[in-house]
Amino acid sequence: MNKLGVGVVGVGEMGKRHAENLARLIPTARLVAVADANLERARSVAHELEIEHAHDSTEALVARHDVQAVVIATPAKFHTSAIQVAAAAGKDIFCEKPLALTLEEADAAVGAVTKAGVRLQLGFMRRYDPAYAQAKKTIEAGEIGEPIIFKSIGRDVEAPPLSYFESGWSGTLFHDSSVHEFDLARWLMNDEIMEVHTFAAARALPQLTRLGLFDAGVVNLRFARGAIGNVESFLDARYGYDVRTEIVGTRGTIRVGSLHNTPLQVLTQPGSRHDISNHFLVRFRDAYVGEMRDFVETILSDRPPRVTAQDGRQALAVVLAAVRSFEESRPILLQAPAP
Amino acid sequence: MNKLGVGVVGVGEMGKRHAENLARLIPTARLVAVADANLERARSVAHELEIEHAHDSTEALVARHDVQAVVIATPAKFHTSAIQVAAAAGKDIFCEKPLALTLEEADAAVGAVTKAGVRLQLGFMRRYDPAYAQAKKTIEAGEIGEPIIFKSIGRDVEAPPLSYFESGWSGTLFHDSSVHEFDLARWLMNDEIMEVHTFAAARALPQLTRLGLFDAGVVNLRFARGAIGNVESFLDARYGYDVRTEIVGTRGTIRVGSLHNTPLQVLTQPGSRHDISNHFLVRFRDAYVGEMRDFVETILSDRPPRVTAQDGRQALAVVLAAVRSFEESRPILLQAPAP
């Protein structure tokens, strides 16, 4: 079998999962090397996954001839430079969300990829979740008529420590979490978001206020063809990891999302109790495998990626407009994407 | 038993249900008379409920000495004048939502009630729904910590005919439907809404556009103590009557709402199928009885109403701000209510 040699840059929680999926679950790929600014971490992952090569920089990893494609899972702040290095080395690229923290970075990344003529697939894994994929098909089949309202909730189980935000490596709640909802909105509605309005608050982690940040936000959406919507994000829900989406159409509605983790229910005098999914790697386990498998197949079959750098740029544009709406206390119009 | 003599003004679908509940399910009340601008309708309801007196005006009904309290269920446009007439006659009043279509009318209504020294209870029946009532208690008991986010959806099963809106009798979607969500927001969050932002659309009933109206809306909320929220309303969901609310707190979340109507599930090769509640009189059957029973007990025990004219006025103020936000394409600040 002609296997695709892949390297993973950044092997924190997310990058390690990508590396595992490549090593174990995608027979058409060969995990060749991992890299991490923390070389010990890279070595530990390499050892666990039984591969030989651990590096401490993107540069070292992309210099390898046996690496044909690179998965970038560093903190968001470093995405652009990693993309530039990998593109310059002629490697196809999978990049985690968000594409970048600013539009300038995003445009630089898109430019580097275009110039090098390599592929870039963005890590909007929800598109590969069986339920979301079926939702997309159901909408396209016309079963709910014309979509009118888009709603989505993304609640994380527990806020990261304040230092996570102080580093500035991951941007705001909207960069980190809501970007998934904004991509779903564009993809499921098959439309562009033209205007947003944000209310946001820092109530679970009040210290965020002095950083100009927030832990909860509601973002009103207006789409180009007239549909409307709202995205809610919260990073400290405590009861679980809860992602739910609804698309209301002229003839019906689709809901995606469930609070059930295992199919166990305990019935006692206070009532019924069941557990709730509590981690994105659990809820979207299959989606992460699916997106990586598609990335590998995209390259092996020499076709354009399904989730593009442009998708990453547009979702980021919504993120930045939502942040600005919060900062300026007014709705923000977005520019139509270049055709 | 000393029964409270009650008359019902306006016996369309809603008023007739109040009349039935008074006649059959509230032993401490006696339904004495009904009135309707359509006298035939008043007579038909009187006959069905086996009472003797049907009138064609509020004036005629409140002139009766055996009527101590009046239930007003006319179109919203006529609430204020009915309240003025009933108050002037010294009758205690139950008035359906919204209190009025404009703040001027609302203030006139409140003034009439205050001047006459009668009670006015507003028809926010959801506060009497067992699930919402339990939600309120659960919040007050601190089980979800401090409330941070308020979300509510109100979708009606089928849009009324265009003439319903052309008449101008019921105001906008926000007057007619979202007003329930705004009252829930104030009540469950125990806070005031200070700012709103609206996107709205007319997609199911596009003809509403030329009336300056809409069939779908999302309204972002900012509360006085810093919480945020969003209300979605839609009047043509087709699949059912769907009311759902979530309150996210620092330690947990409460959800109210269910799509199940009867506990029947049919499992066949396409999957599982169940029916969905399709009418507000079905979903809130007990709540309508509960609010009317409380109204009667309030008067018989000579205490102030639990849901006040002021509650009606504040919810209306949010409605009007949400409409204005739509019309002016900007967020609208509300004035703090008079202490």
Added chain:
Amino acid sequence: MNKLGVGVVGVGEMGKRHAENLARLIPTARLVAVADANLERARSVAHELEIEHAHDSTEALVARHDVQAVVIATPAKFHTSAIQVAAAAGKDIFCEKPLALTLEEADAAVGAVTKAGVRLQLGFMRRYDPAYAQAKKTIEAGEIGEPIIFKSIGRDVEAPPLSYFESGWSGTLFHDSSVHEFDLARWLMNDEIMEVHTFAAARALPQLTRLGLFDAGVVNLRFARGAIGNVESFLDARYGYDVRTEIVGTRGTIRVGSLHNTPLQVLTQPGSRHDISNHFLVRFRDAYVGEMRDFVETILSDRPPRVTAQDGRQALAVVLAAVRSFEESRPILLQAPAP
């Protein structure tokens, strides 16, 4: 309106509910009188329901000319004699389940009714529950193909005191509770039960053992046309009142039953929690109104009852076979019902 005069005999929890439904929710009926061996109880219910006549015996109640129909809700041990008295007086009869405690009594009751030429409707109210009624229609429409397996669970929330069983007034768990499942089995499968096998135990109320009784039972069923099934009954489930039924067919399956009481869910760190229905008068509220309305309409429109004395007798025959299977530790064949 020509209203049917009805009297209720036995106004414990169940009889009182029938009396309330007749007085308040069935406009075509007039509750004329109630009777109870405990005259104080009869007077109290009469007062609460604002009727004039309270009696201390079936005889006194059926002697009234303004009573055309009688609802019998005494303990099961007294059903037969009450039926005989009411039939002899020429009154149409609604009788609570079970029809009787023994087949001899049941045959005497059927004989009395036949001889007098009056109607008898049996109180299998589940047939009037919207979900069960829809299940029946769905089966008859062929949607699940040919029914193959019948399953039903009936769990009560809390065992009555031992004295309830010591009195001998209500028979066994199978007389009191499973009789509903056996009637559902006959009705939904449109077939007769030909053989049963029982295992039973007294684990929640171990003192039942010395009475030869049990608090939990599983009864295997074999139907005349070859289908099979199982009924489980338990009287001390603690978590709630839980009635669930499944009919498995060659093309699909129907489930009836839900553990949700109010549509409220509390999500906190241990997981999701919701309350559970905890009383038969709550779960089957509409069914009780429905069966009583049908009883009144049956008489007013002069047609035969939908749930007959013969249905009562056959369900009782299954009950007695199930008890005998427990006592004799072997399967018991039933006789085919007389054509």
Added chain:
Amino acid sequence: MNKLGVGVVGVGEMGKRHAENLARLIPTARLVAVADANLERARSVAHELEIEHAHDSTEALVARHDVQAVVIATPAKFHTSAIQVAAAAGKDIFCEKPLALTLEEADAAVGAVTKAGVRLQLGFMRRYDPAYAQAKKTIEAGEIGEPIIFKSIGRDVEAPPLSYFESGWSGTLFHDSSVHEFDLARWLMNDEIMEVHTFAAARALPQLTRLGLFDAGVVNLRFARGAIGNVESFLDARYGYDVRTEIVGTRGTIRVGSLHNTPLQVLTQPGSRHDISNHFLVRFRDAYVGEMRDFVETILSDRPPRVTAQDGRQALAVVLAAVRSFEESRPILLQAPAP
């Protein structure tokens, strides 16, 4: 890393999955070889899993020095001989359920394992399902009090062809499917089944009747300590693969099982629709990995298996008693297992 060399015998659907799990998801194991009476199939699986060795017999596979443990996933009829061959070669054994088709075979298998001093773990994978494992813990923690009633349903989505049964390779529905329920009963109730009673039918596949077989069965259970229960099995449910279990205790009840496959719901005018799990390899995906991981760890850490040959023999004894109850139309007592 010291990896355990494992060979898989029988690489149909089940054996192939075990081989995949060993090759990809259990880093402490090394899949060395596969064997199948159909050598082409063995070669195809070896190729797909990128291993070198494919054999056409158990004998050839166990002759390998690099194979330390053997997974047996042949048809049940061949389990005993495969166990004997593997045990004689000194290999530790994982054997799919049922252990054998007859008690004589089972005793021969147990004897061979005991004599050779090797381990045998039986493939009751449900014990490794997160929901069932949590159910066991919840019962052991006393949360539902003393277990009183055990109920379990196992419905497969579509009957295999008649030839599957004509071959005699897999025994009856009870050998093939109900054996899982009987093992759950013993394990979750922590008790032995002492008596069974069966009704069974061949309604979906009527041709089974002439083979003395059946496609649906209900089996009443009596446990040694007095608890009772019922197991239902059906092999042609059409709507999905549906496994559900309830344990009713003196203080609460546990339910395991869900009909939801993906968290997607489509709401349209006929109601709500969702899809249903339709394959055991989907529903129990994690359980299959879990049991195999435990098998490997058991050997590497030199401890006795958690699911033993004796567990396999006892579940088979219940299977055979249930079959005999069907054949002889009477309840069957089981012998207490040897201490």
